[in-house]
Amino acid sequence: DAGVTQSPTHLIKTRGQHVTLRCSPISGHKSVSWYQQVLGQGPQFIFQYYEKEERGRGNFPDRFSARQFPNYSSELNVNALLLGDSALYLCASSLDWSAYNEQFFGPGTRLTVL
Amino acid sequence: DQQVKQNSPSLSVQEGRISILNCDYTNSMFDYFLWYKKYPAEGPTFLISISSIKDKNEDGRFTVFLNKSAKHLSLHIVPSQPGDSAVYFCAASAYSGAGSYQLTFGKGTKLSVIP
Numbered sequence: 001d002a003g004v005t006q007s008p009t010h011l012i013k014t015r016g017q018h019v020t021l022r023c024s025p026i027s028g029h030k031s032v033s034w035y036q037q038v039l040g041q042g043p044q045f046i047f048q049y050y051e052k053e054e055r056g057r058g059n060f061p062d063r064f065s066a067r068q069f070p071n072y073s074s075e076l077n078v079n080a081l082l083l084g085d086s087a088l089y090l091c092a093s094s095l096d097w098s099a100y101n102e103q104f105f106g107p108g109t110r111l112t113v114l
Numbered sequence: 115d116q117q118v119k120q121n122s123p124s125l126s127v128q129e130g131r132i133s134i135l136n137c138d139y140t141n142s143m144f145d146y147f148l149w150y151k152k153y154p155a156e157g158p159t160f161l162i163s164i165s166s167i168k169d170k171n172e173d174g175r176f177t178v179f180l181n182k183s184a185k186h187l188s189l190h191i192v193p194s195q196p197g198d199s200a201v202y203f204c205a206a207s208a209y210s211g212a213g214s215y216q217l218t219f220g221k222g223t224k225l226s227v228i229p
Contacts, residue, residue, distance in 0.1 A: 004157070033217075042118070042203050042219030043158065056214030090157055097214060105150075105157030 002027070004093050004106035012112045013081050021076040021109045025093030031055075032074040033103065034066055035090040043090055049074055050097035078111075086113045117141045118206050120220035129229050133191040137204030137220055140185065144206035144218075149178060149189045152201045152222070161202075162189070194227045201225075 005024045013019050025032050031050040035043035048056040049068035068074045072093075078085055088110050092103040119138045127133045135149075145166045150158035164171040164178045164187070171178050177190045191198055204220040 035217075035219075040221065042120075042205075042221050043217075045216045045218070048214050048216070050214075056210050056216055058216065092157075103160070103217070105159070107155065107157050 004091055004104050006091050006106040006109050010110045014114050015081055017081050019078050021089050023074045023091030025072050026104055029093035029095055030072055031094045031097045032068055033092045034076045037088040037090060055097050081113045083113050118204055118218050118220040120204055120223050122223050124224040126226045127194045129196055129227055130193045133194045133225055135189040135202050135223050137187045138185060139206050143208045146207040147187050148205045150203040158203055196227050196229050199225055199227045
């Protein structure tokens, strides 16, 4: 079975640009969460989506937004990129919103903002 | 303010010996704790977890201990193997309302098991 997949693997953008990151959950998983991992830090929660609805949001500015599609895949959008947005963005899927103990992570998208 | 702290950035252990990774937390609302292992260029992989109603959970070579009064948990790996070399993240979960649980991660401890 395929695990969580994310695209692209790497991305380079300049300040002020917009970026869209994509995530496909494990088949049958209906919940997707996004995390930001800055170098030297642990992953930090950004969003959780379940059945196309936002269920949770971390302490991130409104420049960050996300959505979940009917096939449960998800997009993370970041507007007006800042240098500090450079990080590894991780997507995790689980069967449902309460399965916090069974989140499966993808390999991440490495975003570099110049 | 870090709610989950892993105060040791790195740890080196000889193969066959015990590895002990420590984690402290400050939020008393955390009710579930997890350890993840992360290799370079891969996402974190779930290792072992423990509910706040327990004080110990074992899975093969891995044991997690929870001391609620001290707000401290530890991961023991016995015996340590070179393949255990990775970054280990401690994470804690709390219900955040509106049907959502949030995981809060520590900064990680890089374990190196020396053959």
